Amino acid sequence: xxxxxxxxxIYMIPTxxxxxMIAFMIIQLPPGDYLxxxxxxxxxxxxxxxxxxxxxxxxSYGFDDPIWLQYWKWISGILFRGDFGYSFEWNRPVxxxxxxxxxxxxxxxIASLLFVWAVSLPIGIYSAMRRHSVGDYAFxxxxxxxxxxxxxILALTLMYVSYKFFGQSVGGLFSPEYVEAPWSxxxxxxxxxxxxxAVIVIxxxxxxxxxxxxxxxxxxxxxxPYVITAKAKGLPEYRAVIKYPVRIALNPFVSAIGWxxxxxxxxxxxxxxxxxxxxxxxxxxxxxxxxxxxxxGSFILLMGVLTLVGMLVSDILLALxxxxxxxx
Amino acid sequence: MKADAMxxxxxxxxxxxxxxxxxxxxxxxxxxxxxxxxxxILHAVRNVSFQLxxxxxxCLVGExxxxxxxxxxxxxxxxxxxGAITSGRILLAGKTGAIDIAPLTERSPELLKxxxxxxxxxxxxxxxxxxxxxxxxxxxxxxxxxxRRMDKKQARAETIELLRQVExxxxxxxxxxxxxxxxxxxxxxxxxxxxxxxDPEILIADEPTTAxxxxxxAEILDLIKRxxxxxxxxxxxxxxxxxxxxxxxxxxxxxxxxxxVETGSTDAIFYDPKHAYTRSLLRSTVKLxxxxxxxxxxxxxxxxxxxxxxxxxxxxxxxxxxxxLGGNSNPIRAVDAVSFDLYPGENLGIVGExxxxxxxxxxxxxxxxxxxxxxxxxxxxxxxxxxxGLSKHELKSFHRDVRLVFxxxxxxxxxxxxxxxxxxxxxxxxxxxxxxxxxxxxxELLELVGLDPMAMERYPHAFSxxxxxxxxxxxxxxxxxxILIADExTAALDVSIRAQILDLLLDIQKRLELSFIFISHDISVVRYFxxxxxxxxxxxxxxxxxxxxxxxxxxxxxxxxxxxxxPNPDPRxxxxxxxxRFSV
Numbered sequence: 064x065x066x067x068x069x070x071x072x073i074y075m076i077p078t079x080x081x082x083x084m085i086a087f088m089i090i091q092l093p094p095g096d097y098l099x100x101x102x103x104x105x106x107x108x109x110x111x112x113x114x115x116x117x118x119x120x121x122x123s124y125g126f127d128d129p130i131w132l133q134y135w136k137w138i139s140g141i142l143f144r145g146d147f148g149y150s151f152e153w154n155r156p157v158x159x160x161x162x163x164x165x166x167x168x169x170x171x172x173i174a175s176l177l178f179v180w181a182v183s184l185p186i187g188i189y190s191a192m193r194r195h196s197v198g199d200y201a202f203x204x205x206x207x208x209x210x211x212x213x214x215x216i217l218a219l220t221l222m223y224v225s226y227k228f229f230g231q232s233v234g235g236l237f238s239p240e241y242v243e244a245p246w247s248x249x250x251x252x253x254x255x256x257x258x259x260x261a262v263i264v265i266x267x268x269x270x271x272x273x274x275x276x277x278x279x280x281x282x283x284x285x286x287x288p289y290v291i292t293a294k295a296k297g298l299p300e301y302r303a304v305i306k307y308p309v310r311i312a313l314n315p316f317v318s319a320i321g322w323x324x325x326x327x328x329x330x331x332x333x334x335x336x337x338x339x340x341x342x343x344x345x346x347x348x349x350x351x352x353x354x355x356x357x358x359x360g361s362f363i364l365l366m367g368v369l370t371l372v373g374m375l376v377s378d379i380l381l382a383l384x385x386x387x388x389x390x391x
Numbered sequence: 392m393k394a395d396a397m398x399x400x401x402x403x404x405x406x407x408x409x410x411x412x413x414x415x416x417x418x419x420x421x422x423x424x425x426x427x428x429x430x431x432i433l434h435a436v437r438n439v440s441f442q443l444x445x446x447x448x449x450c451l452v453g454e455x456x457x458x459x460x461x462x463x464x465x466x467x468x469x470x471x472x473x474g475a476i477t478s479g480r481i482l483l484a485g486k487t488g489a490i491d492i493a494p495l496t497e498r499s500p501e502l503l504k505x506x507x508x509x510x511x512x513x514x515x516x517x518x519x520x521x522x523x524x525x526x527x528x529x530x531x532x533x534x535x536x537x538x539r540r541m542d543k544k545q546a547r548a549e550t551i552e553l554l555r556q557v558e559x560x561x562x563x564x565x566x567x568x569x570x571x572x573x574x575x576x577x578x579x580x581x582x583x584x585x586x587x588x589x590d591p592e593i594l595i596a597d598e599p600t601t602a603x604x605x606x607x608x609a610e611i612l613d614l615i616k617r618x619x620x621x622x623x624x625x626x627x628x629x630x631x632x633x634x635x636x637x638x639x640x641x642x643x644x645x646x647x648x649x650x651x652v653e654t655g656s657t658d659a660i661f662y663d664p665k666h667a668y669t670r671s672l673l674r675s676t677v678k679l680x681x682x683x684x685x686x687x688x689x690x691x692x693x694x695x696x697x698x699x700x701x702x703x704x705x706x707x708x709x710x711x712x713x714x715x716l717g718g719n720s721n722p723i724r725a726v727d728a729v730s731f732d733l734y735p736g737e738n739l740g741i742v743g744e745x746x747x748x749x750x751x752x753x754x755x756x757x758x759x760x761x762x763x764x765x766x767x768x769x770x771x772x773x774x775x776x777x778x779x780g781l782s783k784h785e786l787k788s789f790h791r792d793v794r795l796v797f798x799x800x801x802x803x804x805x806x807x808x809x810x811x812x813x814x815x816x817x818x819x820x821x822x823x824x825x826x827x828x829x830x831x832x833x834x835e836l837l838e839l840v841g842l843d844p845m846a847m848e849r850y851p852h853a854f855s856x857x858x859x860x861x862x863x864x865x866x867x868x869x870x871x872x873x874i875l876i877a878d879e880x881t882a883a884l885d886v887s888i889r890a891q892i893l894d895l896l897l898d899i900q901k902r903l904e905l906s907f908i909f910i911s912h913d914i915s916v917v918r919y920f921x922x923x924x925x926x927x928x929x930x931x932x933x934x935x936x937x938x939x940x941x942x943x944x945x946x947x948x949x950x951x952x953x954x955x956x957x958p959n960p961d962p963r964x965x966x967x968x969x970x971x972r973f974s975v
Contacts, residue, residue, distance in 0.1 A: 288516060288519045291514070296506065297534070300498065311523075386571075
């Protein structure tokens with residue numbers, strides 16, 4: 064097992080290298096650079112800039128260097144100094160910006176993941192065991208509604224409800240008075256008061272999908288002979304089902320964990336913008352629009368890394384869950 | 392622990408005493424089962440009555456679809472969602488009077504105590520009947536903890552003891568192994584250990600050995616019998632194999648279309664069958680015990696004509712590559728230096744256990760698997776052809792002369808093609824016929840295999856297993872082949888259909904001057920059908936001789952053990968109990 068993990072980690076190195084090159088190339092692809100988009104914005108608002116000054120900036124940022132040199136400066140900074148470059152738009156190091164947002168992003172993603180699992184696992188099991196019952200149809204109906212409603216509409220509705228009936232401040236993860244405050248019990252309670260909207264909005268669509276996947280997988284497994292064996296042993300129905308077929312039907316859940324990590328960054332951008340959540344999504348979008356290349360590139364690279372790590376984590380979990388995979 | 396064992400010993404002796412009395416432990420009265428289908432109600436079981444007695448075995452015999460498995464499962468109230476017990480009683484005798492299982496609900500605690508606790512169940516497929524992701528131990532200890540209220544440590548110790556009783560080697564390490572690390576026989580042993588964990592009074596075994604080789608089957612049946620005697624259990628054994636019935640049954644109930652048509656002692660059923668169905672079942676079984684080809688047996692060998700196919704030192708090795716990634720120093724010799732000749736008009740049987748390389752051998756001859764070494768010479772129309780040297784294009788004409796009949800009549804016909812398309816396909820592909828000529832040829836072929844030519848526009852799902860196998864044979868015959876390779880061609884069929892198909896093949900052979908290579912694990916079928924038999928063991932050809940000689944007077948120790956493990960459908964002459972064992 065350890066050998067396997069080490070081997071996988073070694074395989075990740077060339078993949079990461081390729082990914083960093085592609086990430087860098089992608090952010091170079093659009094015509095122009097940060098300065099030209101800055102000039103355009105300033106010209107729109109009637110400001111004038113001295114061309115000499117622009118030229119000086121261009122040189123100091125290294126935009127005139129050949130592309131491989133720019134890549135080398137960027138990647139060597141990351142590798143040797145943990146320096147992801149400098150965000151032109153925010154005038155701050157990229158690393159600071161990213162880490163600042165990662166905490167809240169992580170909290171939000173894990174909370175939504177737990178929500179999705181807590182809701183969809185029992186419903187999925189129930190639906191599979193009582194297929195075509197009233198309960199199954201009711202949950203299926205609700206699930207599909209959840210899947211069909213666009214996130215932003217649900218977000219707007221819930222914001223309205225929370226403002227109108229609970230008198231909460233709208234948007235964000237904290238009320239204004241707590242945003243800059245140090246952590247305290249009151250701040251945590253305030254966070255819980257805000258995060259539920261985001262969790263429900265982000266979670267509903269995923270919940271519906273997982274209920275359907277689990278229902279389909281479990282329906283197949285329920286007819287397998289080993290379930291009859293478990294019943295013939297005298298296990299009560301629910302214990303038999305949870306110990307045997309559910310365990311096997313969980314495989315797709317675990318494989319899906321791999322996608323959760325990259326979702327941290329790129330997922331739920333629309334919801335985050337509507338709800339004004341301080342997560343990574345809106346920041347990445349902004350960086351791409353303004354051609355803030357080191358910020359955008361670092362995000363893309365980070366997503367790649369998280370995808371690989373996520374896949375590794377889900378493969379390890381899968382091996383732990385299923386001995387057939389472990390032994391091959 | 393010790394006290395517990397002593398107590399159980401006492402219980403066992405007590406039971407053994409009861410067994411002598413043959414006390415009734417389970418009575419089924421007028422049991423009927425219905426299944427709601429999409430358009431109709433299927434009366435799967437109707438007015439079935441029987442009794443199980445301590446220490447005795449009742450065999451429920453019947454062909455597929457006769458309702459024997461659902462009857463067995465109904466005793467534990469394990470029914471599919473669309474099934475229901477419509478009438479009848481299932482009375483389980485107990486100290487405080489009998490319990491009727493039939494009206495119990497799925498969740499009633501009484502039922503859960505009976506399942507596994509008082510009635511144990513063993514299934515046909517030990518692989519799919521055990522969870523692949525749990526260790527053997529975890530699945531057995533569960534039953535112990537449920538019914539015998541043991542703590543974890545006790546349950547583990549008891550599980551190891553159970554595994555020892557079912558003769559699994561190294562039980563203290565085997566307990567932590569997974570099912571896929573075991574062979575089929577070992578899995579079935581683990582399954583038996585699980586069914587016996589709670590020391591049930593009744594054991595239901597649903598085709599427990601059908602998926603196993605004859606030698607493994609003999610061992611498992613032995614084991615079940617011994618455990619039954621030592622524990623004084625009543626047993627309900629479900630099987631389609633009259634040989635197994637003759638070897639182990641005390642009483643036999645014959646099932647046909649959901650009804651028990653005849654019940655009686657084993658001896659009475661075999662020697663004095665009353666019902667017409669029982670007689671026909673026995674006839675087809677006993678018929679397979681005799682060689683149909685004895686009249687021709689000596690002919691091809693004695694006159695020694697030129698062979699039609701000749702194999703010399705044919706071998707297939709897997710995992711022998713010595714690439715830089717580190718080759719396997721222990722290559723598997725799936726087929727190891729096999730040589731034989733096949734004569735025109737001859738039926739050559741190849742028998743062996745699973746893993747003996749017989750199927751690989753068939754594929755090597757067709758070159759769907761490439762041989763590692765050796766030669767295959769085909770003596771076709773004009774000059775001998777070296778098959779191993781043929782190019783892909785040349786192989787096509789070889790495949791026209793040598794064709795394959797498949798095992799599974801359900802999987803080997805495309806459900807979206809009509810029978811005409813299925814049978815005509817080889818003709819169309821080879822460009823031999825089309826249009827009206829094709830239709831005429833297909834009609835001829837259908838008549839040849841005993842089907843109505845009018846059926847050619849229908850789809851395979853409209854046909855039964857035996858009819859589908861006929862379609863498969865017609866397809867194989869479409870190009871006037873000279874050799875047919877039949878790989879377990881009758882293994883998926885019921886015994887009466889099996890005899891019909893074999894007779895059909897013999898009849899066709901007489902008319903068309905074919906040679907057969909008949910690959911089977913079923914000795915009786917080979918004995919019925921073949922002139923000569925080759926016995927394979929671990930890739931090697933162990934012995935070759937006439938069918939009669941191999942079956943009655945085998946020379947090699949392995950062949951002797953194989954033949955003696957075949958159940959004999961004659962309760963007065965049980966063969967398995969006196970079988971010779973082959974140790975490697």
